[in-house]
Amino acid sequence: MDQYIIRGGNPLVGEVEITGAKNAALAILAASAMTDETVTIENMPDEADTNVLLRTMNDLGIFTHRTSRHIVRINAAKARNMPVDNEGIKKIRASYYLIGALLGKYRRAKVVLPGGCAIGLRPVDQHMKGFAALGATCRIEHGYITAEAKELHGAHIYLDISSVGATINIMMAATMATGQTIIENAAKEPHVVDLANFLNSMGARIKGAGTDVIRIRGVEKLHGTDYAIIPDQIEAGTFMMASAVTRGDITVTNVIPKHLESISAKLKEMGCQITEQDDAVRVVCRDRVRSTHVKTLPYPGFPTDMQPQITVALGLSNGVSIVTESIFENRFKYVDELVSMGASIKVEGSTAIISGVEKYTGAHITAPDLRAGAALVLAGLVADGFTTVDNIHFIERGYEDFYMKLRSLGAIIERLENADERSEQKFRLKYA
Ligand code: EPZ
DSSP states (O other), rough: OOOEEOOOOOOOOOEEOOOOHHHHHHHHHHGGOOOOOOOOEOOOOSSSHHHHHHHHHHHTTOOOEEETEEEEEEEEEOOOOOOOOHHHHHHOOOGHHHHHHOOOOOOOOEEEEOOOOOSSSSOOHHHHHHHHTOEEEEETTTTTEEOOOOOOOEEEOOOOSHHHHHHHHHHHHHHHHHHHHEEEEEOOHHHHHHHHHHHHTTEEEOOOBBBBBEEEEEOOOOEEEEEEEEHHHHHHHHHHHHHHHTOOOOEEOOOGGGGGHHHHHHHHTTOOOOEEOOSSSEEEESOOOOOOOOEBBBBBSOGGGGGHHHHHTOOOOOOOOEEOOOSOOOOTTTHHHHHTTTTTEHHHHHHHEOOOOSSBBBBBEOOHHHHHHHHHHHHHHSBSEEEEEEHHHHHHTTTTTHHHHHHHOOEEEEETTOHHHHHHHHHHHOOO
């Protein structure tokens, strides 16, 4: 099994360049199958999840080619609309974006039920409600979601929950329906806006993305485009929190500071100094952070995908903090691991009550999912002694070059492939 091994103690200092947003990239990749013309996408992250989706698109006969590490060219003229199913795609959430894309273009889609991080129940009822309103018949059977329609027509859809995935999926299908669709209580996350901008650059007519009412006038055909994906809000936020955890001085570059405001605001409350530039944010946290309370909310609230990272930071604060998770019902699974490193945290339902401790201590821990895995790495970076992190494939699903970027900021961390006791021992001796 591959592992990270970390020797804690170094404050992280320096600049780190943020990659394209994973969750925008996944939606944009699926949407690029909606035209027969060539699409060129820049700032494409090179991460496990985006690569799984690219391979799956290949299996469907879609031409995909990375012309360089972060630029990919796609042509779906020869796409075969067959059931979407393989071992990799079963494990990622965004497989379901192919439903909206293929349903819009071909009026039929069959996709294996989505996987993704085990952070709660994650139903797809709002997606299906939207497709049905557009005139599609949707079924879940034999482990697949099938959606088909003779004709897709615009509709007025009110989402019960402002789901990111449902908003994106309905927006894609509605782009090629006849007439006008209105999505009310739409998600406002930056990647929803990025997908709308991408589709508009292909000839779609979408207005209002970024507000809770999105209006879509259906078009018959989409055309090719050149498009650059926005920077990853959560990767940037993770490095900003790394500064708070390690009492460091980190500047995240190639970011949109507006997308980071809820994170910057909390860091200020915690006593960190934040300096914003046009496309960079510097976070300096020299002292022990102050306790505060956090509730995760849809954008522009504090993101659920940053909840484990801020919990790790607050675990070292000078008082009692309360973190409330309001999006997913099972997103505190990492707390046991953090407690094994010395944290004092009690979880009651959707709330974590955190009594700040002075230090963490290194331990052998397991990443339970993507963001919690990254958060536990941050804990290891400040812990006394050595920390070994198992199940790092979760982290590598959505962070490009994670440990290399941490190293460039002064972290002592190595990635051990097929780790055995000897390689771990070697690391320990080297950094004792
Ligand atoms: C997206 O998941 C992201 N994934 C998640 O990123 C992120 O945590 C989440 O949005 C919230 O911001 C991708 O973009 C691939 P939702 P998604 O639909 O679309 C409930 C990461 O670490 N719901 O907005 O699945 C659902 O159970 C991850 O990168 C329904 O009840 O999230 C949840 O409680 C993990 N019915 C809430 O809505 C539905 O039909 C929000 O989910 C759909 C969702």
